Amino acid sequence: MIVAEAKPLAEIQGMIQGYRKILIAGCGTCVTVCLSGGAQQVEILAASLRTAWKQQGLAWEINEETQLRQCDPMFVQQIRDRTGEYDAVLSMACGAGVQTMAETLGDIPVLPALDTLFFGGADGQGGFVELCAACGQCILSRTGGVCPVARCAKGLTDGPCGGAQAGKCEVAKDTPCAWQLIYVRLLRLGQLHLLKESTPPKARRVHPARLVREG
Amino acid sequence: MIVNAVPPCQAACPIQMDVQGYVAAISRGDLQEADRIIRRTNPFPSVCGRICTRECEFVCRRGQKVDEPVAIRVLKRFAADRAESVVPCGPEKPYYEERIAVVGSGPAGLTAAHDLALLGYGVTVFEAEDELGGMMTRGIPGYRLPLEVVRKEIERILSLGVEARTSQVLGRDFTLHDLREEYQAVFLAMGSEKSFCPDCRGVDLSGVLTAVDFLKDISRGERPDPGEKVVVIGGGHTAIDVARTCLRLGAGEVSVVYRRTIDEMPAGMDQVEEAQEEGVAFRFVTAPVEFLGVKTVEKMRCVKMKVDKSCKGKGSLVCVEGSEFDIKVDSIILATGYGPRTEPVQELFDSLDGKVEIKDGSGATNMAGVFVGGDFLSGPTSVVQAIASGRTGADSIHRYLRSLAPVDTPEPVVLDDLDDQVAALVPRAQRRKIPALPVEERIKNFEEVELGYTLEEARAEAGRCLNCSAGAVVSYECASCLNCVLVCPYEVPRPGAERAEIDISQCQACGICAGQCPAAAIDLGLDPREKHREILREVLDRAGREAPGAFVLQFMCDFRQSRVPPSESGKAVYQVFRPGLGRMDVYELLAPFQAGAAAVQVAACRDQDCKFKDCAGWVRKNVKRAARVMDDLGLDPGQLSIVQE
Numbered sequence: 001m002i003v004a005e006a007k008p009l010a011e012i013q014g015m016i017q018g019y020r021k022i023l024i025a026g027c028g029t030c031v032t033v034c035l036s037g038g039a040q041q042v043e044i045l046a047a048s049l050r051t052a053w054k055q056q057g058l059a060w061e062i063n064e065e066t067q068l069r070q071c072d073p074m075f076v077q078q079i080r081d082r083t084g085e086y087d088a089v090l091s092m093a094c095g096a097g098v099q100t101m102a103e104t105l106g107d108i109p110v111l112p113a114l115d116t117l118f119f120g121g122a123d124g125q126g127g128f129v130e131l132c133a134a135c136g137q138c139i140l141s142r143t144g145g146v147c148p149v150a151r152c153a154k155g156l157t158d159g160p161c162g163g164a165q166a167g168k169c170e171v172a173k174d175t176p177c178a179w180q181l182i183y184v185r186l187l188r189l190g191q192l193h194l195l196k197e198s199t200p201p202k203a204r205r206v207h208p209a210r211l212v213r214e215g
Numbered sequence: 216m217i218v219n220a221v222p223p224c225q226a227a228c229p230i231q232m233d234v235q236g237y238v239a240a241i242s243r244g245d246l247q248e249a250d251r252i253i254r255r256t257n258p259f260p261s262v263c264g265r266i267c268t269r270e271c272e273f274v275c276r277r278g279q280k281v282d283e284p285v286a287i288r289v290l291k292r293f294a295a296d297r298a299e300s301v302v303p304c305g306p307e308k309p310y311y312e313e314r315i316a317v318v319g320s321g322p323a324g325l326t327a328a329h330d331l332a333l334l335g336y337g338v339t340v341f342e343a344e345d346e347l348g349g350m351m352t353r354g355i356p357g358y359r360l361p362l363e364v365v366r367k368e369i370e371r372i373l374s375l376g377v378e379a380r381t382s383q384v385l386g387r388d389f390t391l392h393d394l395r396e397e398y399q400a401v402f403l404a405m406g407s408e409k410s411f412c413p414d415c416r417g418v419d420l421s422g423v424l425t426a427v428d429f430l431k432d433i434s435r436g437e438r439p440d441p442g443e444k445v446v447v448i449g450g451g452h453t454a455i456d457v458a459r460t461c462l463r464l465g466a467g468e469v470s471v472v473y474r475r476t477i478d479e480m481p482a483g484m485d486q487v488e489e490a491q492e493e494g495v496a497f498r499f500v501t502a503p504v505e506f507l508g509v510k511t512v513e514k515m516r517c518v519k520m521k522v523d524k525s526c527k528g529k530g531s532l533v534c535v536e537g538s539e540f541d542i543k544v545d546s547i548i549l550a551t552g553y554g555p556r557t558e559p560v561q562e563l564f565d566s567l568d569g570k571v572e573i574k575d576g577s578g579a580t581n582m583a584g585v586f587v588g589g590d591f592l593s594g595p596t597s598v599v600q601a602i603a604s605g606r607t608g609a610d611s612i613h614r615y616l617r618s619l620a621p622v623d624t625p626e627p628v629v630l631d632d633l634d635d636q637v638a639a640l641v642p643r644a645q646r647r648k649i650p651a652l653p654v655e656e657r658i659k660n661f662e663e664v665e666l667g668y669t670l671e672e673a674r675a676e677a678g679r680c681l682n683c684s685a686g687a688v689v690s691y692e693c694a695s696c697l698n699c700v701l702v703c704p705y706e707v708p709r710p711g712a713e714r715a716e717i718d719i720s721q722c723q724a725c726g727i728c729a730g731q732c733p734a735a736a737i738d739l740g741l742d743p744r745e746k747h748r749e750i751l752r753e754v755l756d757r758a759g760r761e762a763p764g765a766f767v768l769q770f771m772c773d774f775r776q777s778r779v780p781p782s783e784s785g786k787a788v789y790q791v792f793r794p795g796l797g798r799m800d801v802y803e804l805l806a807p808f809q810a811g812a813a814a815v816q817v818a819a820c821r822d823q824d825c826k827f828k829d830c831a832g833w834v835r836k837n838v839k840r841a842a843r844v845m846d847d848l849g850l851d852p853g854q855l856s857i858v859q860e
Contacts, residue, residue, distance in 0.1 A: 009844070033694050034696075035696070035733045038735070040734070043802040044801050044805065047805040047806050047809050051809040051850070052848045054808075055850065126701075
């Protein structure tokens, strides 16, 4: 899933300054799961902004809506007719959702309420951890299912840097060393021989990537 | 996984009362709503609240797995006694032309009359006694069921336009034929009060009485002297009622003689215990052989019995040879079984087995338009069984008169027992003792023994209900984040194939998952989210109008016994109640500020006092999160606080 977190309220307030009628749009997929941009967070952000405006004596209007998936124009189309009345849309989706909405709505500012952080998985209640860097050339078969591209602070793909202590990364002391994890996993799998194979260099990614299924 | 099922208390009740619904209403102090829910299916709640055999309590899931069952009967009594009397609203005059005769005004007859009157029929009730009520007014002693309680319920039924004719005996003053001439349908519910006497020599001696006649005399205000030594024969409620009555009449030694064991007594164990407390002695596996005396009974010859368990059912009884012994008595009262008086309607009875012939469960006899019900059909049962039978009778008569097909009601799916691991996580809370008159005081008179709960006691007891079947339901909006799996203190939600699944049979309805669901996809049967939002909006609108910018909003828990937390002086205080504050979300804590609140107070329980596991902790977390948002907004987070006494 794509993991994102809400921007500081002050930043959001700065972004929407000057707009008097705003639609806050949540997204029902990844950002709901990571507790950042689902229906409940939309409600909370709307209440927060209304309270802030009330404090300033402003009677501007905020409405709320949550799409199933903002990164698909077909879902965004469903609200297109209703968005004409707004000065701006504050999207609580990831960057992909914000852009799809901006593209689909076309003539209305679509502003991000979240910072998109990483591709990751759940890590206990309320916790999420980065697991994939979307490099486009997966090597997990050689690394015991632990990605050094995403999980090694230095992105090393051919073994540890040597700076780790007690299994922890020298860059961030509470982060496990990805290469230690790889070693332990391969040991358990009886596949330590894979470490002797060198990983071929990856082709440099050209952005933006596209994927088109052949019909 | 069960997603929709009936709690066992409701399923076990012969009239399928929405127990969970009215108990929840009592827990939030809404007695009118509780009374309204009860009266939907029961026109005699204050009677059942006193003498119901409470099938519901025996299957209560709290009693099965956690500690003791919820005191459902006493809670019903509390709601029915305390709710303001609202006269049921029936049609001004009968809607239908057909008129219906009900013979017998016990719980079955009067319930049928009540339901038929509400359906729009003109109903006339015929009663052989000089007062309506059957065994409720002419059988059960006042120390268990005060007459005025029954009379009040009967008045409500009569206020629907039901006509009552007392001292009218079927077979003496009118016949079934007469009724069929004048009425389009007849409901026969004359009860089961013909005593079966044991086949003993001496049964005709003076001093040998039947329980029904004895209790009828008592209910009319007579106070006969039963003598010093009284023996009551039988093991049902009536036997216990008679024995306790005799104590109140001044008898010195009262014993109940029952031919089987204590476990096989049809009387409720609570009644047996109360009788024992008062001094009634019990002789089990003992049967009378002969009543001895000259004109007046002086002795009873008994024999010990043995239960032969090799036989089917309860086992057959065998006399123990040579075990005869005599008991000195001044009177013997027989409570050894009852049957219907068949003579006035002999044509309805099978000549071979003496049972009334009915076509099906509707109670329709072979005679068109004549229906039977209550104890008259089933033999002696309980008030609630009779009410159920009355309801069936009314429904059957309505269908008969309107030519409606019978409705095939499917058997309800009943909630499973709580899993042991879930039950182990439910905080324990002992059942509130039911206040009663002290023994030495109660045996002196016929005052009601049980005193009922106070409001605080009733709310606390109602708060013990596990709210079975009113728990969390996951909608299609679920994003499968599985946050519910992680936050549930009872470990009930599970990752399902398509979304999170919550087994309604295990859910405790604390609502913590609903408060933490990022997709707002979880709702509870116990007050849905939309209802809460609406109430909050209404209160905030009112507060905003009445005290703009200067009001305090307090969130209160339905299950807290004490409801008055400290408030800010000089500010108008508005309160919003929730069935557990753990189900609130951060939005609800912020919304009052959006409406101009000066402060928001959350009257949370202390961890050890809370009905729900971990609920107080989640309240603290939510308040902390909301306070962070307030800080970000430049508001004083101190405006939002948890208040405890």
